[in-house]
Amino acid sequence: MTGNSHVVVIGGGYAGVMAANRMTMRDDVTVTLINPRPDLVHRVRLHQLVGGSDDAVVAYRDVLAGRVRLVVDTVTRIDAAERSVTLASGGTLDYDYLIYAVGSGSAEPSVPGAVEFARPLATLEEAQRLRAVLDATPATAPVTVVGAGPTGIETAAELAERGRRVTLVCGGVLGPYLHTRGRRSVAKRLAELGVTVVDGSGAKVTGVTRHAVRLADGRELPSEVTVWTVGFGVPDLAARSGLSTDAVGRLLTDETLTSVDDARIVAAGDSAAPSGQALRMSCLNASPLGARAADTLLSRLAGEQPDHLHQGFYAQCISLGRSAGIYQFANRSDAAVWLHIGAGPGARIKELVCRKIPQHLSGEARKPGSYRLHRMPGGVAKRRELLRAHPAEEPASADRAV
Known part of the structure; x- marks a missing residue:
């Protein structure tokens, strides 16, 4: 393929920045990154923003390649037929190839009162608003965190370590991803911090009011600030643009990672559903998927067959305040195993992970093509096994004419 190609990347999170940086491997490619904010949101530190120990942002000048043009705006529509995107500011941008990396945010809660009275925590703006509310609330006021995944656990621990009266409502089990041993370790640390953990079948939230959280078993928990960390949703940009999506x-x-509708569009990060079997939404998968999406386009530009997705390494890392954490190992099916590292060593590993993410991005900016974690051996057989067990409709060929 000859001539200059313009690649537009929608979304400046971990996946989008990794993909944009990697595309600068070719001198005949120009790259535009469109993002609604002028800085990278360091999402794995949002709970620290709420607790006051980090601002959870990284300047793009520190992680984005100099050849990548940054457009601070929001894409409102993709016109695949015209190969263009419409911006909220009113303009349009044409592209030759598009990388769809819009990420994820808070899922719209269906529980009565949750929209009005609970505070979500999936975006920078949500975390900033929650921080302001907490700053204006007496330290002795009860705080309820709903949702016992990583975000809920980390937020509960962070606030409790700073002297807040925190109740963590699980809606089921504490840390559903964790192995039983890892779950016990987390429960012990939360107890040491004074967090009240409400779990079991009766711990499902049925209603939220201005000053309380109601549970399925009839209990009503006093709550001056209710933090909602239940589930993630993705922007509806693809669906609004007439592109095929999962449920x-x-x-x-x-x-x-090529769209089943258009070979010039690839996806990465939380907003991608390869073969209808998406990887777990996580920072662990975001950067590798960004690199893989870029590699797909780079292969096409070189006239080569793109490699298939595989992921050879899984784990979950959770901070439990500033002095403790847990690193939960998993197998290649992304299921937690008995092995974990907790307490102080777990906290140090978590901090190392948080530091490494922007380092990987800046490394790729300085030397595009240097990131290799998405090419770790293993994972191919497990991915094939998953696809055989959960077959999706056969997509149109990724090698159709472009």
Whole structure:
């Protein structure tokens, strides 16, 4: 393929920045990154923003390649036929190839009162608003965190470590991803911090009011500030643009991360659903998927067959305040195993992970093509096993004419 190609990346999170940086490997490619904010949101530190120990942002000048043009705006529509995107500011941008990396945010809660009285925590703006509310609330006021995944656990621990009266409502089990041993370790640390953990079948939230959280078993928990960390949703940009999505709204792709509708569009990060079997929404998968999406386009530009997706390493890392944490190991099916590292060593590993994410991005900015974690051996057989067990409709060929 000859001539200059323009690649537009929608979304400046971990996946989008990794993909944009990697595309600068070719001198005949120009890259535009469109993002609604002028800085990278360091999402794995949002709970620290709420607790006051970090601002959870990284300047793009520190992680984005100099050849990548940053446009601070929001894409409102993708016109695949015209190969253009419409911006909220009113303009349009043409592209030759598009990388769809819009990420994820808070899922719209269906529980009565949650929209009005609970505070979500999936975006920078939500975390900033929650921080302001907490700053204006007496330290002795009861705080209820709903949702016992990583975000809920981390937020509960962070606030309790700073002297807040925190109740963590699980809606089921504490840390559903964790192995039983890891769950016990987390429960012990939360107890040490004074967090009241409400779990079990009766711990499902049925209503939220201005000053309380109601549970399925009839209990009513006093709550001056209710933090909502239940589930993630994705922007509906792909669906609004007439592109095929899964039931959640993620862009449907084949195993090369290419849209089933258009070979010039690839997806990465939380908003991608390869073969209808999306990877777990996490920072662990975001950067590798960004690199894989870029590699797909780079292969096409070189006239080569793109590699299929595989992920050879899984784990979950959770902070439990500033002095403790847990690193939960998992197998290649992304299921937690008995092995974990907790307490102080777990906290140090978590901090190392948080530091490494922007380092990986800046490393790719300085030397595009240097990131290799998405090419770790293993994972291919497990991915094939998953696809055989959960077959999706056969997508159109990724090698159709472009």
